[in-house]
Amino acid sequence: MAASSATAFMINGFDPTTADRLTQDEQNLIARRRKLLGPSYKLFYEHPVHVVRAEGVWLYDPEGNAFLDVYNNVPSVGHCHPRVVDAIAKQSKVLNTHTRYLHEDILKYSEDLLATYPDEISNVMYTCTGSEAVDLALRIARYYTGGTGIIVTANAYHGLTTAVAEISPSMGPNVPIGQHVYVVEAPDDYRGNGEDIGEVFAQRVEDAIKKMTRHGIKFAAFIADGIFSTDGILTDPPGFLKKTADVVQAAGGLYIADEVQPGFGRTGTHWWGFQRHGIVPDLVVMGKPMGNGMPIAGVAAKPEVLESFGNDIRYFNTFGANTVSIAAAQAVLDVIKDEDLMANSVKIGDYMVDGMKKLQQKYEHVGDVRGAGLFLAMEFVTDRTSKKPDAKLSLNVVNGLREKRILISAASPSGNVLKIRPPLPFTAEHADVFLSGLDEVLAANS
Amino acid sequence: MAASSATAFMINGFDPTTADRLTQDEQNLIARRRKLLGPSYKLFYEHPVHVVRAEGVWLYDPEGNAFLDVYNNVPSVGHCHPRVVDAIAKQSKVLNTHTRYLHEDILKYSEDLLATYPDEISNVMYTCTGSEAVDLALRIARYYTGGTGIIVTANAYHGLTTAVAEISPSMGPNVPIGQHVYVVEAPDDYRGNGEDIGEVFAQRVEDAIKKMTRHGIKFAAFIADGIFSTDGILTDPPGFLKKTADVVQAAGGLYIADEVQPGFGRTGTHWWGFQRHGIVPDLVVMGKPMGNGMPIAGVAAKPEVLESFGNDIRYFNTFGANTVSIAAAQAVLDVIKDEDLMANSVKIGDYMVDGMKKLQQKYEHVGDVRGAGLFLAMEFVTDRTSKKPDAKLSLNVVNGLREKRILISAASPSGNVLKIRPPLPFTAEHADVFLSGLDEVLAANS
Numbered sequence: 001m002a003a004s005s006a007t008a009f010m011i012n013g014f015d016p017t018t019a020d021r022l023t024q025d026e027q028n029l030i031a032r033r034r035k036l037l038g039p040s041y042k043l044f045y046e047h048p049v050h051v052v053r054a055e056g057v058w059l060y061d062p063e064g065n066a067f068l069d070v071y072n073n074v075p076s077v078g079h080c081h082p083r084v085v086d087a088i089a090k091q092s093k094v095l096n097t098h099t100r101y102l103h104e105d106i107l108k109y110s111e112d113l114l115a116t117y118p119d120e121i122s123n124v125m126y127t128c129t130g131s132e133a134v135d136l137a138l139r140i141a142r143y144y145t146g147g148t149g150i151i152v153t154a155n156a157y158h159g160l161t162t163a164v165a166e167i168s169p170s171m172g173p174n175v176p177i178g179q180h181v182y183v184v185e186a187p188d189d190y191r192g193n194g195e196d197i198g199e200v201f202a203q204r205v206e207d208a209i210k211k212m213t214r215h216g217i218k219f220a221a222f223i224a225d226g227i228f229s230t231d232g233i234l235t236d237p238p239g240f241l242k243k244t245a246d247v248v249q250a251a252g253g254l255y256i257a258d259e260v261q262p263g264f265g266r267t268g269t270h271w272w273g274f275q276r277h278g279i280v281p282d283l284v285v286m287g288k289p290m291g292n293g294m295p296i297a298g299v300a301a302k303p304e305v306l307e308s309f310g311n312d313i314r315y316f317n318t319f320g321a322n323t324v325s326i327a328a329a330q331a332v333l334d335v336i337k338d339e340d341l342m343a344n345s346v347k348i349g350d351y352m353v354d355g356m357k358k359l360q361q362k363y364e365h366v367g368d369v370r371g372a373g374l375f376l377a378m379e380f381v382t383d384r385t386s387k388k389p390d391a392k393l394s395l396n397v398v399n400g401l402r403e404k405r406i407l408i409s410a411a412s413p414s415g416n417v418l419k420i421r422p423p424l425p426f427t428a429e430h431a432d433v434f435l436s437g438l439d440e441v442l443a444a445n446s
Numbered sequence: 447m448a449a450s451s452a453t454a455f456m457i458n459g460f461d462p463t464t465a466d467r468l469t470q471d472e473q474n475l476i477a478r479r480r481k482l483l484g485p486s487y488k489l490f491y492e493h494p495v496h497v498v499r500a501e502g503v504w505l506y507d508p509e510g511n512a513f514l515d516v517y518n519n520v521p522s523v524g525h526c527h528p529r530v531v532d533a534i535a536k537q538s539k540v541l542n543t544h545t546r547y548l549h550e551d552i553l554k555y556s557e558d559l560l561a562t563y564p565d566e567i568s569n570v571m572y573t574c575t576g577s578e579a580v581d582l583a584l585r586i587a588r589y590y591t592g593g594t595g596i597i598v599t600a601n602a603y604h605g606l607t608t609a610v611a612e613i614s615p616s617m618g619p620n621v622p623i624g625q626h627v628y629v630v631e632a633p634d635d636y637r638g639n640g641e642d643i644g645e646v647f648a649q650r651v652e653d654a655i656k657k658m659t660r661h662g663i664k665f666a667a668f669i670a671d672g673i674f675s676t677d678g679i680l681t682d683p684p685g686f687l688k689k690t691a692d693v694v695q696a697a698g699g700l701y702i703a704d705e706v707q708p709g710f711g712r713t714g715t716h717w718w719g720f721q722r723h724g725i726v727p728d729l730v731v732m733g734k735p736m737g738n739g740m741p742i743a744g745v746a747a748k749p750e751v752l753e754s755f756g757n758d759i760r761y762f763n764t765f766g767a768n769t770v771s772i773a774a775a776q777a778v779l780d781v782i783k784d785e786d787l788m789a790n791s792v793k794i795g796d797y798m799v800d801g802m803k804k805l806q807q808k809y810e811h812v813g814d815v816r817g818a819g820l821f822l823a824m825e826f827v828t829d830r831t832s833k834k835p836d837a838k839l840s841l842n843v844v845n846g847l848r849e850k851r852i853l854i855s856a857a858s859p860s861g862n863v864l865k866i867r868p869p870l871p872f873t874a875e876h877a878d879v880f881l882s883g884l885d886e887v888l889a890a891n892s
Contacts, residue, residue, distance in 0.1 A: 029548045029550065032557075038749060038752040040756035041756075042546065043548065044546045048548050052540075072543070074765075079541070079542070079543075084538075085538045088534065092526065092530075092534050093526055095500045096500075096738075097497060097520075097739070099483075100489055102489065102496035107482055124482065125486055125487075128741045129574050129766075131578065136606075160762070160763060161581045161608065162581055162585055171759065175759055292542075293543070295765035295771070301484070307485060310487075314488070315486045317575070318520060318734060324534075
């Protein structure tokens, strides 16, 4: 099995080693998946979860057992939020069409969405998925700059199209990194030995620009998920990306903020992850939580960056921003505001960090606890001096929590970092369930 | 304005030449679109249409005026079909999640979907859009064959990702055709001078394979929309692609059938356009009508073609085949069968061809009438001897019909072919409205 964190907790079809704990029903479903969907379709956990309904932060299996969702960021305002469900049902009955006819709702939504952005970013284009949005951002950046060179971090994941997979080194050796793609080490403050990680990381990016220029490749863009989700959730200190943005923009490249992970208020203090760093990107990619599960994503942009692309190149996304997707997205935006979910993200995020730091004092393999709002990480190491990643413990914790019906996953190149990313209406009571489950599983693995 | 058919009937933001017939409301919407969405967002027609609701084959503007939809193939079973709407509303309330948990519905749907395919094609993977599906098919084909060379027709359009745009020559000069992409002249039987177009086209493809091989490029795949939608809707004679498929597969390449346009029963006689040609592709791309507007698309495949890709490369599409999309897709498939929409497509398609052929006798600029099921074409020429495309007449007819509240568009490199593609529950009465409107507009332009 590949070392990639994203495959570490999946089985590929039917795995005989887990057969003893699979029900007949689960075995049948797994066999049909393998037969119909082929080998690409992986499942979470050594013992996969069969879900039939969900509500708020809970998923339910056919027997009615409740699983606490501490992982899914797509149903960001809560599974099956009634306002989102109603918006979808209502609009589906009335009209579901594309953007080549005039319609009010896309404009009202765009106004509300762009109001969450700095003034410089005043245009938005819509796609259906984050991958399509990253792909579009790359097309725009390359057309605008006339360059092709892209800089990414060492275990970045930005999506699944041909062009986006090749800027996603976490895909592993079977998906070659593009020849115009330069990879820099991720900004790991935990292993930074007290250096200014902002300075260090900016220097890495500057070196990469020089290197590609020397190879005759014109620099087009730097792209990062501002929370470095697949690189291990590298959140600290806020502001450390400012110097990098300066370096990128001074070199004539575009700064593309991939907000698929941190966006839509997850970090609590800001709508967008880049705001934690005090920067203004040229292009911003949005995705997952945008429609609470409805496939809608997009690119927000400085208008001058879009102008030539939009004038010269036809771009029409058939389902992108259709009237039903927009209705869902509007409901999500409204709920984030009306239910004060960003304040909740700060409050419960801090509460969870406190709880996790107590566990850190208790368990020596917990090397670090960090995060921003409700995007949190617990990093396991073999010992605190070498800080060597302990991926086995991480795997055991993820699968151990699943047995307690608490769902999370892991990240980082080796998979040694717990990826804790619940729906935003998470409460202190939910956090307590998670923290005590984590305590028990860590105790069992000590 | 570019000669591309797909831009020919759009305005870019506010166009002063049409201001006199735009209402204040329309002018405001257009100005807000331009300000918020940038220059990429084009509108259909010289006088854009503002729609607020839809039902069956009708779209309605804010004043309650009904527009007959003879163009939109996404709402294939009819706008806001109650069974699709109910399926979406019901599933949205219960669960909307991804494919990394076990769920019954994706398996039931996959079984039903694959039952419409030849036995050899027994796997399916899901995406959100046809572009993502084509991009995935290219990735699979290139990984499976170890080649990179792709063959497409001269005015093909397959989608909007970086990799797919470069196999879409219809995008025009600002989107370079990829260096590993070879372009062949489309199989235009109307201009074929009585030659066997199947023979001629297969030879073109064979020559392209030879040429790329000579350039050191290994052949990966031939891809075509089996109805050659953007090349001018080249439907005849059925079976003409068989020789091409033989040539492609004998050369070790994969035949990718892009069924985004002809698929899901539109041609009437078959579920899939490739079946009209008696071939079994290696990969099949599905899209637009699959969820009647819900963003769902996919790739059906011979399992041996998927095997190595699926085992070696992680592919997870967050929203692809989520439980709500699957519910919509299941309803669409059921409705096509239960309402006998394929039989209707044959019946009404034939009826419309008869009516259009009568118009051809009456108007000398109508060079050809052709089609398959409810995907029909009327080709305009300056005269029947030279067969020179008459794009101006086509443009006038499209805009003239819009003034009569009948919505169609045009295709072909110059845009001289009417693209007639109504939702499948089109009746003879609807056809009569279209035919008499067309008669009047042709008379006015004669």
